[in-house]
Amino acid sequence: MNSTQLLRSNRNYRxxxxxxxxxxFGNWFNEVALAQVTLTLTHLPAAMGFVLLCRSLPFVILxxxxxxxxxRFPKKRTLMMSDFVRTFFALALILSVLFHASWxxxxxxxxxxxxxxxxxxxxxxxxxxxxxxxxxxxxxxLESQASxxxxxxxAAAGGVxxxxxxxxxxxxxx
Numbered sequence: 415m416n417s418t419q420l421l422r423s424n425r426n427y428r429x430x431x432x433x434x435x436x437x438x439f440g441n442w443f444n445e446v447a448l449a450q451v452t453l454t455l456t457h458l459p460a461a462m463g464f465v466l467l468c469r470s471l472p473f474v475i476l477x478x479x480x481x482x483x484x485x486r487f488p489k490k491r492t493l494m495m496s497d498f499v500r501t502f503f504a505l506a507l508i509l510s511v512l513f514h515a516s517w518x519x520x521x522x523x524x525x526x527x528x529x530x531x532x533x534x535x536x537x538x539x540x541x542x543x544x545x546x547x548x549x550x551x552x553x554x555x556l557e558s559q560a561s562x563x564x565x566x567x568x569a570a571a572g573g574v575x576x577x578x579x580x581x582x583x584x585x586x587x588x
Contacts, residue, residue: 415549417556426544427553430493434537435560437497441530442568443575444504445469448523450576451507455516465523472527480535489540492532499529 421428448469452462484492503526510518545553 415552417552417559420545420549420552420556424545424549427541427549430537430540430544431553431556431560433493433497434557435564437500437533438561438564439568439571440501440504442565443572444507444526446569446572447576448507448519450573451511452516452519455510455514455519461516461519465519468520468523469527472524472531476528476531480531481539484532484535484539489536489543492536493540496529496533496536500526500533503529 415423421431445466448465449462452465453459456462503522506522507519507526510516510522541553541557542550
């Protein structure tokens with residue numbers, strides 16, 4: 415079965431795939447917009463690197479523990495809770511802009527990274543649960559295709575939104 419047929423015929427996989435696409439779009443959108451917000455608040459490229467380090471370090475430290483942890487719990491609940499918590503932390507980044515507080519970027523980025531560690535392993539573990547063994551190659555191929563495309567689209571969308579002037583001085587300077 416090809417990937418289009420798989421998406422049409424397997425409701426559970428289609429829902430998992432759509433949730434994954436939405437989640438990845440949000441990740442890449444956030445990644446680029448977060449970089450711009452950090453530069454705008456701090457005017458320091460090093461601060462942007464530190465924010466990205468805060469977000470990525472939990473994957474390095476906690477990543478090896480995530481797989482065995484995910485295996486102990488229902489995948490659907492793990493995926494939903496992980497994305498719910500990540501959404502909360504992503505939205506909390508707005509506070510850094512409202513209060514012009516760069517420290518919020520660092521703390522919230524670390525919390526965003528920690529809350530996202532379980533999503534990838536849970537998604538990967540859920541795929542064989544919702545597709546047959548014969549359709550696993552098509553599902554994995556579709557995941558790979560979507561991941562690359564969403565990376566480009568999400569980052570581009572984040573870049574477009576990050577370039578929108580946010581105050582009068584930016585608008586007059588442009």
